[in-house]
Amino acid sequence: MGTNLDTPLLATAQTMHFDQPLPLQSGAAIRDYSLSYETYGTLNAHKSNAVLVCHALNASHHVAGVYAGQANSEGWWDNMIGPGKALDTNRFFVIGVNNLGSCFGSTGPMHTNPDTGKPYGTDFPVVTVEDWVDAQARLLDALGIGKLAAVMGGSLGGMQALSWTLRYPERVGHAVVIASAPNLTAENIAFNEVARRAITTDPDFHGGHFYAHGVVPKRGLRIARMIGHITYLSDDVMNEKFGRQLRAAVQEGKPDQAVDYLFSTQEAEFQIESYLRYQGDKFAEYFDANTYLLITRALDYFDPARHFGGDLDKALSVATCKFLIVSFTTDWRFAPKRSREIVKALLHNQRQVSYAEIDAPHGHDAFLLNDPRYKNLVRTYFDGVAKEIAV
């Protein structure tokens, strides 16, 4: 194959429309919906080299590559996926799908509710990880892909990968589940709740129907993003990056000097404050408030053991594929011990599983970063997958 690392992978977003209603876990259904997706690489003649990549909270179907003529348009996992990369698009046909309820193209709360002719807003049905997986399966049906060589995801994306192995065990060859968990802890739900309350108590939220008012609950979104961001980093990394640096000192180009405090309670005094505000502002510009509520709720609800009296061994007993589970030592939002619970249940079911605990300093964010041990492991694992399907 001719593509190499020097020529950028060009991505093209596509849309698939579905007019069969999708029944949801809640009992409701979404009628008439679209999914945005991208594909990279070539589906082989046996259609055996497809890899589905599932996205986490604020990402999309734009997993890899760039959009032609658009600067800084790299996909969110471009360091992992592409020609010659750990998940090599010269060998695999990689699919990214934007989940229902998201705000990057697939049907979501900002789109028109066919029942009312107005934007869904908070009337958009609550969707779960399982619902997303069902929608992804329909997209694969439409693409003529029966069985995935692998499904891969990090964080909430890892939950989708795990869910795939339970809902469609016969359609998955391998599952790569990174920095994920078999469900959220109380603390994790608590963080989500703070974020949701920040949004829903913003006067611009208007009960979720802010579109009609021509406003966006940006204050709420900013706070939601700020708290999220704190939990994605480790204490050590935050200290190393910002420490107690003062914004004024940084602006004057002498970050480590003890310039005078502003003695203000409102202004961003410390560099970390400035950073969080910047992240919050940026996020509020592009992310939909209702989507944030929906996606954090999907995280909260995910709990495959729930229908088995909390017994994860039983819940995972239907999975038949091979697994690679990866966690990061400093990730406290999706801590290694949560990944070990998945591993333990797979071991008890005598499933094929490898587990790596990468000693990386970056907290939960590590799954999106370029740690060579992590990348080599994923690359090596996919070498094995490629051997199995002979591509």
Next chain:
Amino acid sequence: MSDAVIQRAIAELVPRGSRVLDLGCGDGAMLDYLQRERGCTGYGVEIDDANVLACVARGVNAIQLNLDEGLAIFEDASFDVVLQIDTLQHLRNAEVMLRETARVGRVGIVAFPNFAHWPNRLSILQGRMPVTKRLPYQWYDTPNIRVGTHADLGELAVRNGLRVLDSFGLQEGRTVRFAPNWLAATSVYKLTR
């Protein structure tokens, strides 16, 4: 263990088709061999990143764990054979791990350097800690934090309620059944509850 001959000798003790747990599996060579040559299945446990990678590259299931944190992740009697080849001497909780090996597996196979091998005794008589092919480290930087003998391991096993199914020494790739505590650099035990 680096010595392929020793590895083969120990592999002979593993029944065909066994479910195997290899504690401190290194680069996965042993499990790879058992999978290919003896139809075994199973997992290796490793702490080292490079070894975990090597296992995955060979198609050996590797679980990255610190053995000093125990084997709670594994169920009772969930393996036919648990291997501890050149692992015990690196563990703080060597005694617990011996019991855990017998809990998790129907049979435990333990191999470790026999400190009572005669060249080691000779070295001690001369007043120096031994540095040999089998124990190549200086006393001040050895990873072998548990130094024991063939006889010691047998006693520890019995004291923990384990039954010795077989025990012998390995020396230059040969099985040593006569006076292994003197004549073998490596001690091997086959244990059960």
